[in-house]
Amino acid sequence: MVENELDPILALLDRTTRVAVLTGSGISAESGIPTFRGEHGLWKQFRAEELATPEAFERDPGLVWEWYDWRRGIIGRAEPNDGHRTIAAWQDTFSSFSLITQNIDGLHQRAGSRGPIELHGNIWKMRCLREGTVTECRDVPLPSLPPRCPTCGAMLRPHVVWFGEALDQDVLEGAFHRAAACDLMFVVGTSALVHPAASLPLAAAQAGAKIVEVNPDPTPLSRSADFVLRGKAGQTLPLLQRKIIDKWKS
Numbered sequence: 346m347v348e349n350e351l352d353p354i355l356a357l358l359d360r361t362t363r364v365a366v367l368t369g370s371g372i373s374a375e376s377g378i379p380t381f382r383g384e385h386g387l388w389k390q391f392r393a394e395e396l397a398t399p400e401a402f403e404r405d406p407g408l409v410w411e412w413y414d415w416r417r418g419i420i421g422r423a424e425p426n427d428g429h430r431t432i433a434a435w436q437d438t439f440s441s442f443s444l445i446t447q448n449i450d451g452l453h454q455r456a457g458s459r460g461p462i463e464l465h466g467n468i469w470k471m472r473c474l475r476e477g478t479v480t481e482c483r484d485v486p487l488p489s490l491p492p493r494c495p496t497c498g499a500m501l502r503p504h505v506v507w508f509g510e511a512l513d514q515d516v517l518e519g520a521f522h523r524a525a526a527c528d529l530m531f532v533v534g535t536s537a538l539v540h541p542a543a544s545l546p547l548a549a550a551q552a553g554a555k556i557v558e559v560n561p562d563p564t565p566l567s568r569s570a571d572f573v574l575r576g577k578a579g580q581t582l583p584l585l586q587r588k589i590i591d592k593w594k595s
């Protein structure tokens with residue numbers, strides 16, 4: 346990415362008060378967390394339909410929990426990177442700011458982001474299959490698999506959204522509301538393949554927002570984005586932030 350590619354975005358930010366960010370697993374790649382697709386993606390080693398579906402869990406909950414336990418280990422050791430930190434800083438940079446994430450790793454919160462919309466749940470939370478109660482548990486590794494509900498003894502499942510499952514209605518409505526209410530949306534580190542998350546930039550654009558994609562590789566969104574920054578989130582976002590601050594100072 347050439348630095349002056351940021352200039353039109355800086356000009357846009359001069360006239361923009363309402364900013365939204367949609368993130369995907371690519372933002373956590375520089376923290377050492379594998380993405381889902383691509384060369385080193387999680388799906389390369391494990392077939393999605395074997396692990397991230399309600400059917401897979403029904404068939405073999407132990408296997409699915411082993412996968413989550415392994416990922417909890419990786420995520421537990423990971424630290425937020427400069428991409429997460431820049432986005433956290435933006436909530437105090439712009440007068441209206443929303444963060445919507447597909448990630449379940451909680452790294453945005455650890456970087457200081459307050460109240461991101463988590464579309465696909467959170468890996469540190471578990472849900473009781475009998476009572477539906479959600480509890481948080483940060484033990485890594487889990488002492489026994491599959492884990493059991495401490496109150497009723499029923500099996501717990503990860504509090505995440507698998508393929509074929511509906512997203513929480515309030516969460517989804519909140520996300521579409523924020524998308525329709527922004528003037529500029531940054532779409533960072535997502536392949537833009539998985540819906541309904543991938544529809545959020547389209548909804549924002551339809552409501553008049555400009556779309557900036559930040560991704561080292563092309564995605565189906567690239568064609569319709571107003572600006573494409575081909576680079577890693579952990580480098581591109583801090584560079585943009587430095588330019589914003591320099592512009593304010595001058």
Ligand code: BJW
Binds near residue numbers: 540
């Ligand atoms: C970097 C980088 C760096 C690398 N810096 N970038 C419309 C059309 C077609 C299909 C559907 C549709 N609507 C619904 C569907 C079906 C399905 C779907 O979308 N399928 C498509 C794959 C075809 N969707 C669903 O099933 C959803 N449910 C649903 O719609 O329910 C309807 C319903 C209603 C009523 C009753 C019942 C049902 C649910 C989707 C749930 C997705 N779940 C997962 C797992 C979450 C839990 C877990 O983590 O274990 O969510 S799947 C996985 O994909 C995960 C992610 O959040 C999601 C998106 O992936 P992401 O983040 O984009 O990662 P990658 O790997 O794909 O991309 C990484 C990107 O980063 C790449 O582009 C890199 O280049 C880039 N990158 N390094 C910046 N340093």
